[in-house]
Amino acid sequence: MFTGLIQEQGKILKVNRKADTVQLTCQASEKILADYQIGDSMAINGVCLTAIAKTNSHFTVDIMPETFYRTTFSKLKINDQVNLERALSFHGRLEGHLVSGHIDTTVRLIEKRNHENALILTFDYPKDQQGEIIPQGSIAINGVSLTVTDVQARSFSVSLIPHSKDQTNLGTLNRGEYVNVETDMIGKYIKAQAHLTDKVTGGFLQ
CATH class of the missing domain: 2.40.30.20 (Elongation Factor Tu (Ef-tu); domain 3)
Structure with a gap:
């Protein structure tokens, strides 16, 4: 973990x-x-x-x-x-969010811009991860714990503070490059449970 x-x-x-x-x-x-x-x-x-x-x-x-x-x-x-x-030690601080290290998909950087002291990165929103990426939710991009700042139908954005930009490889990304993405663990379980509930409910209704 x-x-x-x-x-x-x-x-x-x-x-x-x-x-x-x-x-x-x-x-x-x-x-x-x-x-x-x-x-x-x-x-x-x-x-x-x-x-x-x-x-x-x-x-x-x-x-x-x-x-x-x-x-x-x-x-x-x-x-x-x-x-x-x-890996996180049991006596260590949990200051990011729980990241399993199991990648869900790769996404392409489609826009990179500065906004005052922040670097805004916008990526493709993969269809298979619809519902797992939400505004203000957690996401790991190339292993970096980040907060989703915006979600559109086909894209999502994150904002990097100068420290994250300088201390990781996200600051040097170019448009068109791909990154590893792990969506929030809790969100995936909720999505899976909702899907299972829909299937069961659908079966009873038939």
């Missing part, structure tokens, strides 16, 4: 594609890797992954084919900057 509060940006060093898996090696600081062990979780651009190797300056994770193609990992290049967050 994660909070969506990014600890630092890492750099992709190697992407090794094999027949049935992908291994990704990422550079990180000695600070974040100090007590990071093989088998521990790390969210890379919001995706929960498990370490299979590490040194004081980098770590390697395995990525399943489904995860590789479901996320922006299929588009990653050497030297790309990625957002990193260690």
Whole structure:
């Protein structure tokens, strides 16, 4: 489990594609890797992954084919900057929102503009996530915990404060680029329950 509060940006060093898996090696600081062990979780651009190797300056994770193609990992290049967050400890503060590290979809940036000290990012609103993204609701974009500021029929927007813009890779996004999205966990359960209730009610009415 994660909070969506990014600890630092890492750099992709190697992407090794094999027949049935992908291994990704990422550079990180000695600070974040100090007590990071093989088998521990790390969210890379919001995706929960498990370490299979590490040194004081980098770590390697395995990525399943489904995860590789479901996320922006299929588009990653050497030297790309990625957002990193260690798993939440039970004695830690929950200052973002509950993020599972399981990506729902990828969306495309369609507009980027400044509004006073804020950076407004507007993305496509995927049809499959209709009802899961609401104004003032929580969302994780590339692993960053954000609040949805506006929702339209085909788009939604978030607003970044200078700290989030400078400390994550969202500030350098260009129009047309894709990001990983995880919608709010509670919202998904409510949507699933409502769908189940509709099916049951429909059955009784027939």
